[in-house]
Amino acid sequence: MQMEKLVSLCKRRGFMFQSSEIYGGLNGFWDYGPLGVELKRNIKDAWWRDMCQGHNELVQPEGAPSTYEMVGLDCTIIMHPQVWKCSGHYDLFHDFMVDCKVSKKRYRFDQVRGKWVARGEQKIFVTIMTDAELEHEEVTRRALKFFNLRNKDVAQLTYDESYLTLDKVAASDRPSVLAPDVNELGTLTDPREFNLMFKTYVGALSGEEGAAFLRPETAQGIFVNFKNVVDSTRVRIPFGVAQVGKSFRNEITPRNFTFRSREFEQMEIEFFCNPNESPKWYEYWRNRRMQWYLSLGLDGERLRLREHDQEELSHYSCGTADIEYAFPFLPEGEYGELEGIAHRGDFDLRSHSEGKLDPKKRPLELERTEDGQPRHRGSGKDLSYRDDLTNERFIPHVIEPSAGADRATLAFLCQAYHEDLQPDEDGKMQSRIVMRLHPRIAPIKAAILPLVKKDGMPEIAKEIYTALKQRFNVFYDEKAAVGRRYRRQDEIGTPYCITVDTQTLQDRTVTIRDRDTLKQWRIKIEDCVREIASLVS
Ligand code: ATP
Numbered sequence: 132m133q134m135e136k137l138v139s140l141c142k143r144r145g146f147m148f149q150s151s152e153i154y155g156g157l158n159g160f161w162d163y164g165p166l167g168v169e170l171k172r173n174i175k176d177a178w179w180r181d182m183c184q185g186h187n188e189l190v191q192p193e194g195a196p197s198t199y200e201m202v203g204l205d206c207t208i209i210m211h212p213q214v215w216k217c218s219g220h221y222d223l224f225h226d227f228m229v230d231c232k233v234s235k236k237r238y239r240f241d242q243v244r245g246k247w248v249a250r251g252e253q254k255i256f257v258t259i260m261t262d263a264e265l266e267h268e269e270v271t272r273r274a275l276k277f278f279n280l281r282n283k284d285v286a287q288l289t290y291d292e293s294y295l296t297l298d299k300v301a302a303s304d305r306p307s308v309l310a311p312d313v314n315e316l317g318t319l320t321d322p323r324e325f326n327l328m329f330k331t332y333v334g335a336l337s338g339e340e341g342a343a344f345l346r347p348e349t350a351q352g353i354f355v356n357f358k359n360v361v362d363s364t365r366v367r368i369p370f371g372v373a374q375v376g377k378s379f380r381n382e383i384t385p386r387n388f389t390f391r392s393r394e395f396e397q398m399e400i401e402f403f404c405n406p407n408e409s410p411k412w413y414e415y416w417r418n419r420r421m422q423w424y425l426s427l428g429l430d431g432e433r434l435r436l437r438e439h440d441q442e443e444l445s446h447y448s449c450g451t452a453d454i455e456y457a458f459p460f461l462p463e464g465e466y467g468e469l470e471g472i473a474h475r476g477d478f479d480l481r482s483h484s485e486g487k488l489d490p491k492k493r494p495l496e497l498e499r500t501e502d503g504q505p506r507h508r509g510s511g512k513d514l515s516y517r518d519d520l521t522n523e524r525f526i527p528h529v530i531e532p533s534a535g536a537d538r539a540t541l542a543f544l545c546q547a548y549h550e551d552l553q554p555d556e557d558g559k560m561q562s563r564i565v566m567r568l569h570p571r572i573a574p575i576k577a578a579i580l581p582l583v584k585k586d587g588m589p590e591i592a593k594e595i596y597t598a599l600k601q602r603f604n605v606f607y608d609e610k611a612a613v614g615r616r617y618r619r620q621d622e623i624g625t626p627y628c629i630t631v632d633t634q635t636l637q638d639r640t641v642t643i644r645d646r647d648t649l650k651q652w653r654i655k656i657e658d659c660v661r662e663i664a665s666l667v668s
Pocket of ligand 1: 348380382389390391392393395396397468469470471533534535536537538539
């Protein structure tokens, strides 16, 4: 599938728009249109239902070490600035960036890709910011331009086999880098740290005293409320706290549609357990989360669970795995992160209690300045847990499945996009775009269509629409030929069309058409609500 086709469909049919488009847009910010808002809401609702609200605490789920409880939270976006000091975000949440002295553009050091191209004795590293499919063409075009060659001279160029990101190019080779957007070498600065948190000012205080940050993840709201949850509910360990909400990161190079945005939504669980049991819970959550994506229709062939290597892991973590999807905008064989599942040990609760811990030390110790003072003070509150059955007191370990609602939405959209050929009313083959979205997340569950706009058909169709509308997001359409109306629904992923035709007038039955199999069958008008309920649940 070509990504441009999906992007254009999203705009044309109202899934996604660029934010502030009439003013030229704002890079890294996206709005969800009338269909997109329904899709994303259905994904978030499915997650909330499956992970939190619908969780049955009396039944031990398959693969879980025991039963457990789940509750939810909804915390603020702006929190006490000390939260980010103790979480480590204030000191450590940065990416490396490079600036181009000529184009004045800024790039993320580990995201600029390119390859070595040689002409005779001279070898240059040609960078590109293009989609995977066009990479080779773009490298060639840029190299020809740089060496002042014509297309017919392409045989003078020799290429290294593989693409590299800029952080893999030796510092001594940087003068040979041809940066994006310029036609001369060595214009990039050395990499520098760039903190990704958005800063703002609270109240009338303008100086550093009033400085605060927009949260870069929802997780910290859960940690700082750990004691409130334990004290105000009857939850006992093991239990999980779920939260869905906006997060903000001032990404250096937002790109790939909504994949890397500056404002996005996360769906996070912090699962608190006894340290003795945490490896088993980590195992459970990895598999559980993987199954969730499969259950909503992501293709197992394009999805993978990747364990981080030892070097990638923070010292306090006994394991982190990413659930990754082969997004069509990535080069063949590359995957993009949908969700990270991390074993975080007791790092977060201890940091918020004692002060910022040094993630490089094992066992973890309080981070201190050169004169021995604590670097960032914690809340001083005791965030340990006492098991009232065994009287054991411990700081719980945390397993964190952290998913992005926008990345999940994008993955489901990419997976759903299909083109096929179907006969029209006259038997001629017509190409159609069909979004094979799982019925649970499809924005519109059914369209109700009178075959013609007369003979009382619209009245019956409106009666069905009204009955269904009380429970589902359904759509009424009486305009244009019915084949055309079917195709318009296929294109937005509506799984079922209900058609009122001449036979309806005689026996009060209607046809239901399935978007994917194109099978049609008849049911009684009175059974429509029940039928759609069973089909989309
Ligand atoms: P990446 O390496 O892609 O920047 P990350 O490892 O920093 O992601 P986490 O901090 O683990 O991401 O965040 C958890 C989830 O939040 C990610 O798996 C992703 O789904 C989502 N997410 C993170 N950053 C963004 C972003 N800039 N835009 C959209 N979603 C994001």
